[in-house]
Amino acid sequence: EPPLLEHRNGDIVNYTVQIYSVDPAVLAQPELTVNSTTVSLTNLGSGRQYRVTVIAATSLGKGPKPAETFVRTADGTPSLPPSSVHVNQTDVHKDNLTVRWDPISLESQNGRLNYVVYYRAKNDFAEKSVTAPGDASSITINGLKPFTDYIITVAGETSRGVGPRSEEKTIRTDQDVPGAPTITRVDSIGTTALGVSWTSPADPRGKILGYRIVVNVASGGQGRSRRAAAVNSSSMVVLADEDDTFKTIGGLESDTEYSVEMDAETSKGWGERAKHASIVRTQMIVFGAPEGLEATKVTEISSTELRVSWNNVTADNVTTTPRFYIVSYGQEGSPTSDFKTLPPVRGLTQVLTDLTPYTYYRISVSSNGDASKTSTVYAWTPEGIPGELASFEILEPDDASVLLQWQPPAMPNGHISYMYKYWSLVTGRTPKATTTVTLRPDKLRSVGGNHFRWRVSDLVGLTEYNFVMQAYNLRFSNWTGPESGPELAKTLPGRPGPPSALRVSAERDGTLAIFWGLPRRPNGEILSYDVTTEWANETGSPSTLTTIHKKGRSARFQLVAGLEKRSRYRVAVRAINKQGYGIPSEGENRTRIVVVGDRAPRNVRLRSFTHESVVVSWDEPKSISKLLSYNVSVYKNGLLLFPPETVRLGNVTVRGLPSFTLLSVNVVAVHGDGTTAESEQRYFQTNSSAPTCTPRNFAVGPTNSSSLHLSWVSPPSSGTQNSVTCLLNGVLCGFTMRYWIKDSTADVRAKELSPEEHHVILLQLEPYTNFGKRNSCYMQDGGPGRS
Numbered sequence: 001e002p003p004l005l006e007h008r009n010g011d012i013v014n015y016t017v018q019i020y021s022v023d024p025a026v027l028a029q030p031e032l033t034v035n036s037t038t039v040s041l042t043n044l045g046s047g048r049q050y051r052v053t054v055i056a057a058t059s060l061g062k063g064p065k066p067a068e069t070f071v072r073t074a075d076g077t078p079s080l081p082p083s084s085v086h087v088n089q090t091d092v093h094k095d096n097l098t099v100r101w102d103p104i105s106l107e108s109q110n111g112r113l114n115y116v117v118y119y120r121a122k123n124d125f126a127e128k129s130v131t132a133p134g135d136a137s138s139i140t141i142n143g144l145k146p147f148t149d150y151i152i153t154v155a156g157e158t159s160r161g162v163g164p165r166s167e168e169k170t171i172r173t174d175q176d177v178p179g180a181p182t183i184t185r186v187d188s189i190g191t192t193a194l195g196v197s198w199t200s201p202a203d204p205r206g207k208i209l210g211y212r213i214v215v216n217v218a219s220g221g222q223g224r225s226r227r228a229a230a231v232n233s234s235s236m237v238v239l240a241d242e243d244d245t246f247k248t249i250g251g252l253e254s255d256t257e258y259s260v261e262m263d264a265e266t267s268k269g270w271g272e273r274a275k276h277a278s279i280v281r282t283q284m285i286v287f288g289a290p291e292g293l294e295a296t297k298v299t300e301i302s303s304t305e306l307r308v309s310w311n312n313v314t315a316d317n318v319t320t321t322p323r324f325y326i327v328s329y330g331q332e333g334s335p336t337s338d339f340k341t342l343p344p345v346r347g348l349t350q351v352l353t354d355l356t357p358y359t360y361y362r363i364s365v366s367s368n369g370d371a372s373k374t375s376t377v378y379a380w381t382p383e384g385i386p387g388e389l390a391s392f393e394i395l396e397p398d399d400a401s402v403l404l405q406w407q408p409p410a411m412p413n414g415h416i417s418y419m420y421k422y423w424s425l426v427t428g429r430t431p432k433a434t435t436t437v438t439l440r441p442d443k444l445r446s447v448g449g450n451h452f453r454w455r456v457s458d459l460v461g462l463t464e465y466n467f468v469m470q471a472y473n474l475r476f477s478n479w480t481g482p483e484s485g486p487e488l489a490k491t492l493p494g495r496p497g498p499p500s501a502l503r504v505s506a507e508r509d510g511t512l513a514i515f516w517g518l519p520r521r522p523n524g525e526i527l528s529y530d531v532t533t534e535w536a537n538e539t540g541s542p543s544t545l546t547t548i549h550k551k552g553r554s555a556r557f558q559l560v561a562g563l564e565k566r567s568r569y570r571v572a573v574r575a576i577n578k579q580g581y582g583i584p585s586e587g588e589n590r591t592r593i594v595v596v597g598d599r600a601p602r603n604v605r606l607r608s609f610t611h612e613s614v615v616v617s618w619d620e621p622k623s624i625s626k627l628l629s630y631n632v633s634v635y636k637n638g639l640l641l642f643p644p645e646t647v648r649l650g651n652v653t654v655r656g657l658p659s660f661t662l663l664s665v666n667v668v669a670v671h672g673d674g675t676t677a678e679s680e681q682r683y684f685q686t687n688s689s690a691p692t693c694t695p696r697n698f699a700v701g702p703t704n705s706s707s708l709h710l711s712w713v714s715p716p717s718s719g720t721q722n723s724v725t726c727l728l729n730g731v732l733c734g735f736t737m738r739y740w741i742k743d744s745t746a747d748v749r750a751k752e753l754s755p756e757e758h759h760v761i762l763l764q765l766e767p768y769t770n771f772g773k774r775n776s777c778y779m780q781d782g783g784p785g786r787s
Contacts (some may be wrong), residue, residue, distance in 0.1 A: 010058035046076030047111025075111030078156030078163030105149030122149035146176035175206030178271035182446035202445030206266035218257035303357035303384030357384030357413035383414025386471035386481035399494020461523025496582030497521035613688035617651035625671030688730025711759035
């Protein structure tokens with residue numbers, strides 16, 4: 001408002017407007033001289049406090065300054081992220097870590113500021129956040145999981161929203177003592193040994209260094225053993241390597257009950273201990289039938305039938321004919337009251353029916369019902385088809401995965417694993433093809449006692465799926481149990497996955513052509529794409545640091561021109577749906593100076609693939625004089641595999657390539673004035689070849705007088721073995737096991753096993769005989785046959 005009339009002292013000719021920022025106290029803009037009583041002040045900082053004065057002037061000069069007016073502009077979002085985001089090693093613990101940063105500069109805050117720290121596990125898209133006040137430079141994130149990689153970013157936040165995030169940092173939390181392993185099975189192996197099988201902890205909390213198995217004589221005595229006083233009641237402790245899943249515990253007493261416990265170790269120490277639910281008894285030493293039957297034996301008929309046969313009773317070398325024989329049998333370890341006694345027979349054989357597959361039976365044969373003339377034998381029934389799962393349900397769906405949970409069948413009938421099938425349900429459309437997945441037993445983790453869980457990933461968001469599950473026998477994969485389900489699950493809405501098939505090429509000097517496909521997991525309707533090109537050279541001064549191009553929902557191509565020559569650019573494309581920005585799909589390319597008129601070699605072709613070589617041919621470039629030679633370069637993961645190979649003709653056989661590896665190749669022509677541009681990049685994969693290392697931890701132990709139990713672990717995919725670098729060189733297709741009577745290789749027997757099988761029982765072997773054994777693995781070689 002103008003001064004009061006009595007204070008004007010003349011005609012007002014203009015007004016001088018001054019505006020100062022409060023912090024720092026400097027003149028925000030040059031003074032403005034205006035003739036009106038209204039003025040708009042623009043280009044001020046967001047969320048900043050200013051003081052404003054207006055001075056009136058007559059023809060004789062300016063009047064006094066009135067009282068200042070204070071005003072704050074509205075908040076904006078921060079224009080920059082905090083810098084120097086880092087985590088000190090001393091700030092990393094098993095369940096928390098402290099993130100530190102340098103504050104956002106005052107001119108980039110654009111309002112009253114807080115800091116938001118975003119974090120998520122590397123393999124989990126569910127992001128969480130914590131907030132720190134604007135004057136803070138660190139915050140501690142609690143409630144983390146041990147030995148887990150977390151991706152962390154930090155951003156500024158005002159009342160108008162969140163600013164750009166800092167560069168991602170990946171931090172791994174410290175280790176902790178591990179959870180308990182799962183003891184899947186304990187079997188009696190002969191009269192003085194137990195075989196213990198287990199899976200690694202569901203919650204390892206670190207790198208597992210090994211296992212400790214503790215075997216104790218069961219509380220309450222040794223059952224029928226008469227040597228109770230002679231048995232040492234102290235624990236037997238056996239150690240196992242980190243890759244072991246089976247161990248034979250020897251040196252035990254026969255016909256004695258034992259309990260088994262075990263725990264795992266990380267660098268932080270021994271973890272939680274698991275205890276096997278059942279007491280296991282070693283087998284009884286059978287010295288033969290007292291004063292009566294002799295040479296009693298058992299032969300297998302099927303998984304539910306056994307045939308028992310015996311010789312006649314002898315006395316004083318004279319064969320006598322008793323009136324009858326009585327056979328009784330039951331599961332070993334069950335009360336004798338549960339044993340079944342068959343009607344008397346006069347022959348020398350009896351068939352036992354309605355047995356439980358893969359169960360240890362105790363069988364007694366007596367003559368004339370005389371208990372003093374009884375022969376006792378022990379036998380396993382063969383494995384059979386598994387029963388139906390005890391339960392099956394689906395838990396914890398998110399935008400890209402669901403969690404399957406099930407209980408093993410009450411009647412496993414042998415060594416089993418599991419397989420599941422699923423298919424999507426799309427309203428008004430034909431259901432998509434069924435996906436079948438077979439689970440390896442050494443990858444399963446048990447939870448809550450007798451439950452297993454498995455997370456199914458790479459699903460599409462906001463989609464209904466049907467799941468069914470069943471058990472199958474590890475020795476005979478076509479022996480599958482009844483299906484449980486189908487169970488219906490619906491994934492949640494989520495952000496889109498990365499665009500597929502990102503490809504970047506240098507179309508011409510200083511220009512990049514960027515191509516991409518629809519994300520495999522759009523998780524809803526794609527609204528648009530962001531295409532980013534970012535300067536990636538270590539030195540130099542770019543004309544453009546980062547450029548973002550907005551593209552419509554149907555776009556699959558972007559041409560970026562005006563880039564620096566001889567420069568590297570990082571390219572990223574990310575999709576956007578209603579849930580927000582998705583994960584970017586990233587790639588790199590390098591532009592080159594191309595002499596005007598030059599043309600690159602054309603029509604690069606690949607043929608005659610093997611596991612270590614490929615034939616490359618091409619057509620010569622057009623309009624090139626003084627053509628001297630060609631340089632052929634092979635790349636792995638964008639890096640040159642070895643120095644370029646120089647040739648004079650338009651083809652070459654490139655050798656010395658790694659097996660079963662995705663590679664790329666391009667060709668450059670050399671002429672009198674230099675080199676041409678690179679040809680198009682051609683991608684190929686070499687064939688597979690044999691593994692370089694053998695299966696590990698090969699162990700064997702007798703189960704009875706005519707069978708052996710063998711176990712092993714797949715060959716390593718890295719490291720060394722006997723000074724040989726270990727490479728799988730392909731997709732593991734199976735194992736071949738050979739066995740023969742020791743010192744006699746005339747009769748070599750063989751078994752081919754699936755890649756999921758890591759143990760086997762050899763039946764119908766010669767009693768009390770030494771066997772040699774060898775286990776090898778084989779791969780598909782991409783052509784007919786195997787290597």
